[in-house]
Amino acid sequence: MSFVNFDxxxxxxxxxxxxxxxxxxxxxxxxxxxSIQNLAEMIDNDVRVEIESDVVRYNVQINAHTERPIVNYQVDQSGVVHIAEPEPEQLEAELGLPAEKPQIEEKPMEIKREVVDRFIxxxxxxxxxGxxxxxADIVKRRIEGESYRKLASELEMxxxxIVDLINDYRAAVAPLAEKWWDWKEDQANEAVPMQKDEEAADVDLDSSQSVKDDSDGNDQKEEKDGAA
Structure with missing residues (x-):
């Protein structure tokens, strides 16, 4: 039985x-x-195929006037994503100040599936x-290779x-995953300059030690020349 896995x-x-x-x-x-040989052997044969998109598509509700998201997220130091504090116009509305009710629109977005899967x-x-x-555990099992058929059997659907349920869940957590991924990249970018600074400091120490060694050597040579 031939098997081929590809993008x-x-x-x-x-x-x-x-x-x-x-x-x-x-x-x-x-x-x-x-694997092209395996594909050639499958010509005119029945095969079982599962195709998954490499992107997750989802919608974000935005204020049509400001074109800013209705809900914003922030990430704490441990990487946990929370809903951010309301925008100033939202605070005014909560305080009872006169404000126009924003016209809400849905903006289509997409993100790499691997980012969402890693988040999960x-x-x-x-x-x-809902x-x-x-x-999250169900989707994790699917990510790790469990078949839709087995998951569906366990959940009696x-x-x-089960395919629709998993896709809907990925779309639901996608905005949080995007914010989390941006945070992770920022953390990585901040770590690189620190590492470079540490390497530069090590080089400076080595250079200083080398200069000191050369100085000691020259002093010893002068003492010998003087004695001679």
Whole structure:
């Protein structure tokens, strides 16, 4: 039995006669490697295929007037994402000051699936209303290779339903994952200059020691020359 795992792009979906749909995929030959022979052996054979997008698409509610998100997030020092304090216009509304009710629009966004999956795998995704309490664990099992069929059987739902549930959960935590990922990148960028400063300090110490050693050597040489 042949097995091929690859990353590719969906190029065409053609609806053909007799209820047949033709799917055209484009795959990097280099990325496919020796598996191309396995694919050749599958021609005209029945296969089981699972295709997942490498991006997570979600919507963000924004104030149509300011074009700013209605809900903002912040990350604490431990990497936990929280809802940020309300914007000034929101505070005015809460204090009873006259303010126009913002017109809310939904802005389509997308983020790499690997970012969302890493957010979930590292245990940073909080519980989401409308999802099972252990939803993060369910998605984590899927990320680690468990089949949709097995998860669906345990949850007593169809494979299609579990796929939709997992996709919806990824979309729900995507805004938090994006903020968390930005925080992680900032932490990494801050660590690099510190490391460079430490390396520069080590070089300075080595240089100082070298100068001191040369100075001691010259002093000893002068003493010998004087004695002679």
């Amino acid at each position: 590719g792009s969906v190029k065409k979906v053609n609806h053909k006669p007799k209820g047949v749909t033709e799917l055209v995929l484009e795959i990097s030959t280099k990325g496919l490697g020796n 795998q590292e245990g940073m995704a909080p519980e989401q209303e 999802f099972p309490e252990n939803m 169809s494979s299609g339903a």
